[in-house]
Structure formats: C-alpha cells, structure tokens
Amino acid sequence: MTAAPRRAAAWLRWYVTELTGENAYARYVERARAADPAAAVLSRREFERRRTDDRYRDPHSGHYRGCC
Incomplete structure (x- = not known):
C-alpha cells in the first residue's frame, strides 16, 4: 500500500x-x-452502562425514561 491509500484508510x-x-x-x-x-x-x-443510563435519563426529572 502506498502512503495516500494508507492515510485515507x-x-x-x-x-x-x-x-x-x-x-x-x-x-x-x-x-x-x-x-x-x-x-x-x-x-x-x-x-458503557453509565453512558447508556445517562443517554436515557430524563434531563428534567432525572428519572430513567426507558426507550421511547
């Protein structure tokens, strides 16, 4: 592989x-x-568990809101 394709990859x-x-x-x-x-x-x-919990936590109440 030359330098350009390696850089692109x-x-x-x-x-x-x-x-x-x-x-x-x-x-x-x-x-x-x-x-x-x-x-x-x-x-x-x-x-990853904490990151997922933070993503689905309701920012207004601080409670877990699940998926949808």
Whole structure:
C-alpha cells in the first residue's frame, strides 16, 4: 500500500469510530489517567452502562425514561 491509500484508510477508520462512539471509552481512560493516575478507571462494561443510563435519563426529572 502506498502512503495516500494508507492515510485515507486511517482517516476513514478514525471517522467511523468517532461517528459510532467507539472512541469514547479510550478518551475517558486517557482523561481519567491524566487527571489522577492513581485513581481507579471504570471497566469498559461499566462505562458503557453509565453512558447508556445517562443517554436515557430524563434531563428534567432525572428519572430513567426507558426507550421511547
């Protein structure tokens, strides 16, 4: 592979992972360790669980609103 297609493939991979939110955990770990290297970091499973709960929580009442 030459340099241009490799760069294009790397950019496409970055774009897709950003679009789908796959990089969210990596960014969380990076920020958490930068803030306090000795602090515990959530597991991927716990991080995703909290992220999902936050997404479906009603911002006005703070209660879980489910799906629709």
